[in-house]
Amino acid sequence: MSHRLTSLVIRHTHRLPLPEGPAGEGSSAARRLDAALTFVGFKLSAQLLEHLSGLSEATVLRTARQTLHTVGEMVGDHVRHNPYFIDFPAHVPDTEEFWMSCVTKALGDDRSRESVLTQLANGALNLLSLPSYGRYQHTYEEMLAAQPELIASAGDRVTVLHLGRNLRDELTDLYLALAGSTTPLGEEHLLDLRTLAGQCATGPQPEAMPVRENRAVVNEARLAVGAGLLLDTVVDVLRLACALADGDVTLNQPTRFRSFSRPVRRALLAGLDAVIAANPAKLADVHAHREPFKRLGERLHPHEYPRWPHAADVFAVARGEKEARSFDSRVEKLLDEFDVLGATRLLKSAPGKLFRALDLLLRIAADQEVRDAVVAAAVEVAPEVSGRVVLAVREHFQNRGRESDAPRIFVNRRGGGWVSPDFRPPVPDADRDRLIAALDAEIRRRLPAPGRLLVDPAVLDVALPLSGRASAGGLGVLPRGSVSAVDGEQLRFFTYWKEKENRTDYDLSALLLHADYSTDAWLSYTSLRTVGGRHSGDVTEAPEGASEFISLSLDLVRSACIVPQVNIFSGEGFEQVEESFFGFMLRDGEQQGRPFEPRTVRMKSELRGTGRVALPLVFRREDDGRWHAKWLHLYLKGISSANRVEQNQLSVSKAVRAVVEREYLTVRHLIELMPRSSDAVELSDGGPAPDEPVTYIGLQRPEGLHPDSRVVTLENLRDLIPG
Known part of the structure; x- marks a missing residue:
């Protein structure tokens, strides 16, 4: 557990918790650790190197093993990356030439000849039936022997590891930061918070816990140690029940509730009773989650606990046996009657909902007087709205004043993206500008003076991380909408996956687009070479893990955009495989080296989404000829099997355009x-x-x-x- 917690701190903070051990002469071992770290693009800070040098050699060596393992995982160097073509990117054959060589080998094999001849006679050939297609024809060691050494470059990535405090203090600080976050956490960070809460539930707590999912994870840990629960809505209790059932605390996916122990049932029912006793109007919150509440009631048996009658009311509302008119239904009734002023007055009692409805209210307002009242109401309640929502609404209106036929992009909490035309009538410029100025003034009021x-x-x-779900876990990953410079001559993508139970085939591809987002060319297993680009070859199964690469010479690429993507051709999804990730490397023109060189990795992110086509980011050539990356973090639905870059080029280009042409707050x-x-x-x-x-x-x-x-x-x- 100590190793896991130390790794967690390193991943989140790039600090090494103060190593504990006897004093000694560890300078030689510390220098060797520093040298070993350079091969994966890391180094020790001067302070950390000095501290390690004063410890015993055994302590330093133990620290070194743990640290090297952690940073190796951070960049993707904990697995063996092997391309299909042994000397990739050199000598990648033409696609048809390669396919014909596979057919020739199959015809020369007694075991496959008859099947191949039959397929050819019928006019269609399945590449997967060819013995030499899609399966490694060489070992990892043979690939290493065939590759040149990497030439060190001043442009290689260097990530500094700093000296932290003792492990307990580092864990406490990290727990307070994650639990008290003002923005929702990504899936990986939420899992880390769960681990930290188990260690820190009885220690110091953040002053506030505004994100409900965080509160559910913390409540689970507090319940386990007998600490008081943090509950002020009935939905807080529902989220806690989901956490206890290893379900989805975001309530995005249905949770299958299991039988709870009596102490847990009593705690959940007592929590519901206390919330409703304090404010009966909160029964209306049940409507938004009626089905989950009905299923939860079947597990809690509230009729067995008459001392908590308000808890029973919650489930009566869910079953439709008790009326509790919801706030949203009252707002909808007023809007159906086009009573914008009445809806605005009602929404002022729920400032967050008013902010989320501002666009609609301004669009359907009958005249300027009504629009003035809407803007005035927003300004009045702005101090009561979370900073995240204020900024999100500011970003929204920033993109409502431009005349553009760019499509709208919608992204759910799990990265699933879809695009649609924007048919909304415009918001009047004057109202939009007044609102933006007021929102900026409110944020300026809240920001602390930074000093120097x-x-x-x-x-x-870098785009503001208004949600942790606008990003992915990994190294060097920026939030969706961020823009970063690409400094290097050779751009190389990589993906790795390891199947869990079923044969799984992922395909790394790159769609090359013109400036108007129309298709120029692509790199994939069906197009191994194009101008300036090479594909490492198709691998069609991954029982021991598999990698694919695409290498591009940016000086030779003629396209305006490069869109890397990972397509699920067959088998397990991104959330089902044992492991899957994507990243990119940058190299100088003469660096050479193996297909995967950890010190050249600029970004490595986990692939964890519900779609069948992953779009991590897009690379764009600007007017001055320089390349920049804009981060997407999207998963398109795709089709159930055989996803290919040729089939999804239209949907991909629309999604890319929607994100590229959107202005994100930075x-x-x-x-x-x-x-x-x-x-x-x-x-x-x-x-x-x-x-x-x-x-x-x-x-x-x-x-x-x-x-x-x-x-x-x-x-x-x-x-x-x-x-």
Whole structure:
């Protein structure tokens, strides 16, 4: 467990919890660890190297094994990456030439000849029936022997590991940060919070826990240790029940409730009773989740506990036996009657819902006087709305004033994306501009004065993480809508998957688009070569794990956009396989090296979505010829089997266009709103850190910052969002 918790801290903070052990002469082992880390793109900070050098060699070696294993997983170097073509990217054959060689080999094999001849006579040939197609024809060791050594480059990624505090303090700090997050966490971070809550439920707690899913995970841990539950709605109890049943605390997917023990049943029923006793109007919250509440009632047996009558009322409402008029139904009735003023007055008692309805209210308002009342109501209740919602609504209206035929993109909590035309009438510019100015003023009021502010320019175009679900777990992953520079001559994508029970075939592909998003070309198992690009070959099963690669020379690519994608051709989905991830590497032109070189990995993200086509990001050539990446984190539905880049090029190009042409709020916007003196912002140039405390915002923490500095990096970027 200690190893797992230490790894968790390293992944989230890039800090190594203070290693414990006797003093000694560990300098030699510490230097060897530092050297080993360079091969995977990491290094020890000067402070951490100094600390390790003062420990015993045995302690350093134990720390080294654990640290190397963790960072290897972070970049995807914990598995063996083997391409189908042994010397990829060299000597990749033409597609038809390769297929014919597979047929020739099959005809020369007594076991397959008859089957192949029969298929050819019938006019159709299944590539998977050819013995040499889709299965590795060489070992991993043979591939290594055939590949040149990587030439070190100043452009290789270097991620610094810093010295942390003791493990207990690091876990507590991380728990407080995740549990008290003002934005929803991604699936991976929510699982990590569950682990941390089991360790920290009886210790210090965050002042507030605004995200309900976080509260459910924490309540599960508190229930296990007999601590008081944090409940103020009946839905809090439902989420807790889902957590106890290993279900979905976001309530996005149905949970199959199991039988609960009597103590747990009593705790859940007592919680429901207390919530309704304090505020009977909260019975109306049941309507939004009637079916889950009915199923939960079948497991809790409220009739056995007459001392909690209000809990029984909850399930009576769910079954339709007791009336509790919902707030939403009252709003809908007023809107059906086009009583915008009445709906606005009612919605003022639920500020978050008013903000989410602003676009509709402004569109259907009869005249300017009514629109003025809607805007005035929004300004009045803005201080009561969470910072995340204020910023999300600000971003929404930022994209409502532009005249564009770009489609709308919809993304659910699990990354599933779909596109539709935008038929909404426009919001009047004057009302939109007034609202945006008011929302900016509200955010400016909430932002703390940063003091001396030091900013890494690379973070300015990172989209604000208004939801942890707008991203994916991994290394170097930015939120959806972020833009980052691509500095390198050779761009290489990689994907890895390992099937769990059934034969599974994933296909790495890249769609190359013109500036108008029409198709130029593609790279896939059906097109192994194109101008500037090579595919590593199709692997069609992964009982021991499999990898595919695409390598592109950016100077030679003629297209305006490169869209990497992972298609599920057959077998298990992204959430069913034992493991699956995607990433990209950047290299200088002469670096060579193996197909997978961990120190050149710029991004590695987990593939965990419900669709059959994964779209991690898009690479775009700007007018000045430089390439940038814009992050998508989308999963398209695709078809049940045999997904191919040729089939989904239209849906992919529409989704790409919808995200590329949308304006996302970025870190730059918040920095511009921060209260400060005019000369307080400095852009980091990699020079020595200031001697006094600063607020630092960047992609990763630099060395030498004052210990009292506030540091915001990718790992805790959510801390920028005000409450």
